[in-house]
Amino acid sequence: MTSDFKSISQPFSNTIEIDGTAYLYFGGTAYLGIPQNEEFIKLYIKGIKLFGLNNGTSRANNIQLGIYNEAENVAAKRFGAESALITSSGYLAAQLTVKALSTTGQVIYAPATHPALWLENQPLVLKSFSDWKAETIQLINNSKQQSWVIISNSMNNLFPEIYDFSFLEEIHGDKKIMLIVDDSHGIGINNNGLGTYCDLPKKDNIDAVVVASMAKALGVDAGLVLGSKEIINKLKNTNTFVGASPPPAAALYAFINGNEIYKRAWNSLQKNIELLESKIKISGKFEAGFPVFHFEDSNLAERLFTHKILISSFSYPNANDALINRIVLSSWHTNADILKISSVI
Known part of the structure; x- marks a missing residue:
């Protein structure tokens, strides 16, 4: 070439x-061709006319645009979560979530986890997802450690493989699991467009959180976190969320109205x-x-x-x-x- x-x-x-x-x-x-979708572009332009090009104020500011809360409520309902948080990028959403929640237990990384989810250096996991999940079940069930944080992609998009997290139901009920899943390539596409959140295990000892870039299938430059109200409120009180500017309101106007x-x-x-x-x-x-x-x-x-x-x-x-x-x-x-x-x- x-x-x-x-x-x-x-x-x-x-x-x-x-x-x-x-x-x-x-x-x-x-994947959905949104950057060249004329109808979506018209919505985005309408959003610019309504809200301007950008909004460089913190979400903690005493004067706020209401569309950010509206977009979070829409995203939570659309993708099957109790609550949602929206940031200016998928990377920020992932880093904010991992840094805030990784302190709740011993961290385990799945194979080929995206760099946006790394705490520091690349976690070295050189095995298949199938082998890894079998080892993870055994490790947690046989350990005296009670609290664990499991971090993974929802799928491998390079050698396409969608991951099934139902194996976590085999972990003993006295173990507390925080599951953080990056669904950047799945949200808007997999599971009839719903992504992975609504299919994650639902047990009293498992808290599931999904992070995602909205810049891929959804076509807007923003990041998304889906989870329980308790977890989302915790993330919204972090210095990272409070100190960061939000994405353009026009993009979220198009997201809200473009379903x-x-x-x-x-x-x-x-x-x-x-x-x-x-x-x-x-x-x-x-x-x-x-x-x-x-x-x-x-x-x-x-x-x-x-x-x-x-x-x-x-x-x-x-x-x-x-x-x-x-x-x-x-x-x-x-x-x-x-x-x-x-x-x-």
Whole structure:
């Protein structure tokens, strides 16, 4: 690949034009195509006219815009939680939550946990999620330690695998568990768009908290925390939350009023997923209903590039490791786009 793909000066969409050449684009995390959704953009512009470009005041200020509390109430109801907190980014939401709640017990990290959830250095967990959860059950049940904090992604989006947390129900009832789950890639997509919160274990000894970036499927630059009223109130009293500026009110206006747009985009995405699955044989990993397809063919990106098609392709976890090649679908893809990449594959 000789073109410069590090200095793109246009919005991402199903196509990107570089040096006068148009490429089909199957990468990124805009799963619902919200950044190019005209209806959603109109809502966002209306929000700007109502609330201005930004709001650089603390949520602890004595004079407040009411839309922040409104957006939190809407988010809690929409995703099945008792209460919610919204910050300016997913990273801030995760760091705020982990730092405030990690003191409640001994911390255990699941494999491949996102860096936004790290307290300090990368936690080294080099095993599968299945092996890890079996070891975790045994470790907690056999320990004298009573309180534990378990931190995990809701899924692995690189080698798509949605995690099942029902294993926590096997932990003895006298153990207190704080479960913190990052659902940045699942919220708005998985579980009919509801994400993972409403499917997490519900037991007296388990407190579940979900953190998420709203900048992926939901298409707004903000972070979200879902949990009980008690936990959310605790997080809202932290110095981090009090000292940080909130996201633009216009973005939350679009989020509040864009639910039908999200639903239509989700339906379009599912049709795109079904079409691709019907046309090609997946050689790697994928999860039903999730728009990311991993391919074991290390030359796939180069081969597609010769046909003016760009996919997600990078080395992981280290720069010298083998390429991870993935096709990422979005609601903005057309049938013609999917048929084109299918024919090449």
